[in-house]
Amino acid sequence: MSRDDLSDSRPVLVTGGAGFIGCNIANALAERGHEVLVYDALSRPGVEKNLAWLKERHGEQVQAIVADVRDEDSLARAAREAQAVFHMAAQVAVTTSMVDPREDFEINIRGTLNLLDAIRLKGDGTPVIFASTNKVYGDLGDIDFRLEGERYCAQDPAVARAGIAETRPLDFHTPYGCSKGAADQYVLDYARSFGMRTAVLRMSCIYGLRQMGTEDQGWVAHFLIRALEGKPITLYGDGCQVRDILDVSNAVEAYLKAWERIDRVKGRAFNLGGGPANAVSLRELLAHISALLGRELDVHYSDWRAGDQRYFVADTNAIRHALGLSPAVPWKEGVALLAEWLRESRRLPRETVQVPAVDSGEVAHA
Template identity: 70%
Template structure:
């Protein structure tokens, strides 16, 4: 069979997706610059598990000729390569533009010119909806809760107006719209997944991106965590295994979902504030997590929970892993990676947290 191209395939989500595809018997063409910390380890892990099924191309998406060549003759493209940090986009918006808009446009053009009807699934972001500054909230149990009952019960749907904030939001939002329009204008079968906070194994988190893993790493090492804002911000976190399933199903059902965008996150059942999450992490590591405070960051949303009903219906997605159990699994993996001990068996952390609440 023809290979499947995964740009950013040595990154966190990309390596998990590549692992799933290779385990299903596909040859996976990974296109990655290896510029992020941990990507070389992820690539080594994939090659040790799958051998010749991993076809690696060490290149940048700004190299449009190599990117177009990599997309030639593949049966599907998962486009995950990106500049992923809001903070980086604020200091170097030109690089952000070149990677997120320029790289995506070059890839779309390569597929359009090939006229092979190759599906492309694009990793977008909830940042396309802006800071949601028009929503009203109340505080309850250390978390912002929307006053609007529809948003409170179901989250933010795809009908929410787009409102790009920060260079990162603009670049990802523009790429998001290019991907959708190439389905509409040129018939390229594309689908967009606007992701909330994805976490899980192989996430080498930093303060700027991959914050769930970053929080756990700091907690495991006994170091303070900086919270920007007041810590009542709410996110719907989703385990990477559930995210990978959504990407696979978007590809398998591309005939039915081409030209559509879906919000992908943990939904209301997996909504948690930063303060609530740190309490759970404190239970996992056996001590309170030290916190330092700083001002709000540009474009930060006080609340984002995805309304996942459209994705669940169109993609046939099942139940999601509860966040307490997923975070415990990540804690165990990070502790093993860093040769640290966990005082509580992660398998017990979810039930203990539910009993305590």
């Protein structure tokens, strides 16, 4: 993406553009002056509100196609118009993939292949940026961890210091891991085999404004919603599992810069997360939420879920250097801002939600 791209009247296609990350990308593109085409089946509860929000903010600058990525002809027509594509549409939950692995396959693999082939046959070098997942690395069962207080820590000093790098061998677990992993590899191979301008971002846990969190996906927002509503929260496993969480504003910056620098990063996959400085266990997150609300939370425990990683922290050095990313929002600040947005958007009774001031000394690189 260059300054000249604003003279290109063709829209930028965002599949899954009414979803959490997709609508934030669509909003950022529209704010930069681009025409945006949102392609979304609106199958996830609540996402129609995100589409309405986009239309309210940007009017005719944002157009929508309500359709499924499994509809090959409809997707090809949308892709034919696009100057660039952010492919965010997916079946996003491990639990759902265990219930209906065939649908998971159809959406995540066939849907991605439909898009890639539409762009390949179009033949004009349209960039495709694909939303992948850290689940492509499996459960990391060969890495030794130790329990320190309320979190797991890697025994390997290099992993503890920097996190999991892109050099980590792929190891697909669960149907979701297989479908997203296969799609990830198709996107990379279409760059290798057909010279397409594609890139892959393997995301850790992204959270932030406009997230409609559920128990199966979007757990940071889910915990906050349950806490704000005074409802019980279930932790699967012991709650000491660690994730590096990243505010959606930082994720959006990474996607847009991947497009901007697509000729430098085409054919590459990058880990995208909060990195070691934004690594937090589920228990630590709940303790922070409890402090924000000024009361104890109702927390229950259940069995571990299939394919759950006790620890995942992304090594973000490659993406930070390749894309020149801004410092990540410190997780405590970001979670507090999300708590306040959720309270306001759901019209919940006001509680004391303390939004901490930004301490520049705590800012971590994404």
